[in-house]
Amino acid sequence: MIPKGKLSIGPFDFLSGCLWGDAENSIVVGGFHGPYPVGRKNSRKKTVEYKMAVRSAGYHEQTYAPMHEGIGCGLRRERLSDRAIERNRHVPSFQAVEKEMKHMKNSVQSYHWATAYDPLEMKGHRLDWANQPTVYKHIEGLPSVMLPDVMPSVGANGSTIAGQVPDDRPTAEPSLGDLARMLRFGYGITAKRSYPTGVYEYRSVPSAGALYPCELYAACHGLDGLSDGLYHYEMSSGRLVRLRDGVHTLPPGSPDFWMAIHPVTTFYVTAMFYRSVWKYRDRAYRYHLLDSGHLVESLVLVIRALGFQAEVSYDFDDEQTNALLSVDSSREACLAIVAVKGRSPRVSMDRPAQWDPIPEAVRACRVSAKEDIPETIRFIHAASSQRHRPQNEGRLQPFWDIFDTVERRIPVRALEDPLRLSWEQAVLSRRSSRNFVPKPISEGALSDILRSLASFPEDRCWPHRFVSCGVLSAACESIENGHYGFDPEELSLIPIRKGDMMEPMADIALQQRWLSLAGLEITFVASLQELHAMWGARGYRYAMLSAGRLAHRVYIAATAIGLGCCGIGAFFDGHAASFLQLPPQCALLYFVGVGPTRGRE
Incomplete structure (x- = not known):
């Protein structure tokens, strides 16, 4: 039996809980909620011993406090029923799945179950605060353009805007002001709040752990007041950093239908792996994709709210697209694309055999001094980079x-x-x-x-x-x-x-x-x-x-x-x-x- 009242929760124990902020409230057993440490100092060793003993006896342990309330935690010990333990046993162990992953039998099931949470096998980990990733990407040394300070004026209700479909053809081409609206309301800072540790900035999309792995790039063509080119959206300053001149609205390896939509602006959504890996480890690729999905739909809704049509694609040549964006694909990669349909045909793109990397952009892909990407994530990302069948064919049974x-x-x-x-x-x-x-x-x-x-x-x-x-x-x-x-x-x-x-x-x-x-x-x-x-x-x-x-x-x-x-x-x-x-x-x-x-x- 475990003696009662012998051990307590230490400060930031296992540090797998949510960072304060607009976060998906995802605690690992023993995770901490709130911006301040709680409990006695120097109790980590005892807490580790306690958690090991609790798990071996089939118990849960938990600390929790409402977000932003800062202090207060609880410890609850609850015996898992035999039925609860038994119904989780069909989930394969991490070791078994890891072995299967090497044989590439089913990479989807392999990764998903390898990163499944099991109450009897979960292991806490400490966050490496010395290598906490930055949540903004800054590319130094390249020319930039300040976006105009404009706000949208859309009369539709937020709960119904998703259902409003504009005409088959937009009545006008987007302007630079429209682009600014798309960026700022699609993936912009919406509010700020001060804490003792600093200022937290809310964004227009949620993010697991408030880690915001996504970055946004815009390829523009034919916008008044903006030269044709590929830009990185620097959210914190409201600037577009120019990466390449020319027309890049047609993604490398995009399906044939892309030519028919005449994109006037193409948004490339990327994920910087270590931002989420820092906290969520092997499970982070799930959050890379979920966060990217939130951002994709946020862009779609603002494009539609402004009266234009959006086209989404998950199919493209990963290697060439990442080269176009000049990202270090071991640290950052494109996961989805959203285009704004144009009214008239666009000029064709010149596609070189190989895109030259931009040193300033490649250097900016590092978000921490030390970045360790788990092999499980490298595995599933490499596997999912291969296109097996067009996305518009087939449908899963509900x-x-x-x-x-x-x-x-x-x-x-x-x-x-x-x-x-x-x-x-x-x-x-x-x-x-x-x-x-x-x-x-x-x-x-x-x-x-x-x-x-x-x-x-x-x-x-x-x-x-x-x-x-x-x-x-x-x-x-x-x-x-x-x-x-x-x-x-x-x-x-x-x-x-x-x-x-x-x-x-x-x-x-x-x-x-x-x-x-x-x-x-x-x-x-x-x-x-x-x-x-x-x-x-x-x-x-x-x-x-x-x-x-x-x-x-x-x-x-x-x-x-x-x-x-x-x-x-x-x-x-x-x-x-x-x-x-x-x-x-x-x-x-x-x-x-x-x-x-x-x-x-």
Whole structure:
């Protein structure tokens, strides 16, 4: 038996918990929440011994405190039931998966389960504060252009802007002012808050651990007031740093259809690996993709809000695209592309046999003095860099299909919640909220959120091709508490099971108790086996990027109707699949909690 009251939580123990800020609240067992250390000094050794003893006895241990409250932690010891232990045993061990990865049997399943969280096998780690990565990329020594200080003026409501599709052809070409709006509201700083340790800057997109691995590049052609060229967007200063002259709106290795959309501006979304690896280690590639998905959808929504059409692509020549961007591909790589469609044909690009690297840009790819990228991430990124099959072919079977009958379906009525923010207000006020309160969610609010998920045009990157959505209800006025599948084409819910979902999901989400007060959760699920069979390892990118895109719509719709929202990428993977009764080979990729919060009731 473990003696009670003998050991306590030390300052920043295991330091795997969230950094303060707009972070996906992802704690590793024993993780710390809040900007200040808690507990006694010099207790780390005892805490390590305690955690080892607790795990060997089959217990959870937990410290938690609300974000921004700073102090206060709790230690809870809870014996895992035999059933809970047993239902997680189908998840292969890291050693077994690592061995399989070397044989490349199924790189999607191999990586995903190699990075699965298991309550009996999780090991804490300390953050290397001496090598904390920078969250802004600065390229020194190259010419730059200051973006005009303009704000968008969009009359549409934030909860419905996703469903508004402009005409087949834009009525005008984007201006430099439009480009500034796209950048600043697609991936800009929306607010600042001061802490004893410094000033924290919120952005228009959420990020796991507030580490913001993504960088944004823009290839522009034909914009008044801006020379044609490829630019890096320097968010902190509001500048465009010129990397290359000429027209680069056609991504290397892009599909044939790209020529027909006449892109006037092409955004390249990259991830700097070490920013997320610093905290999340092997699991970080999941967050690289999820964060990139959030950014992709943020760009799509602002482009559409301004009256233009957007085209998304995950298919391109990775090696050539990274060379075009002049990034060190071992540290930073392109994961997705978003284009603004033009009105008239563009001039063709001259494509050299090899892009010359830009020394200043390559040097800027280092975000820390010491960067150690795990082999698991190098493995899955290299595997997913190979294109197996075009992304517009095929579609995964929804996980809820086995539960579906026409008689049991519940239609989602087209109602509107009366409380609405404009699109600009929703972007500026969006946060990752955890202070949920047990208040009901109206039928109109539920309808708004679900319709935002269903309003994607069925294009080549239609997210529902790669993932399927589930709904967990705890306080929705129009449906019973339980688990439902969501059909975006028929706008209907498919009942799966009734009962309390939030308490178990809070435990599955690494015992984040605040999540039990959410009134609604939206889950994003995919069959890892089908992904690999259809699209090879690149299918993993398709699914995770799509999950991030869908989640971002939930964020904006929920914010616009006065609800809080928070994305969850950290959970016990095996327990989640079992509890949600997912079919074999299916996995939960990501989910978001939604509900009324303090100050917004």
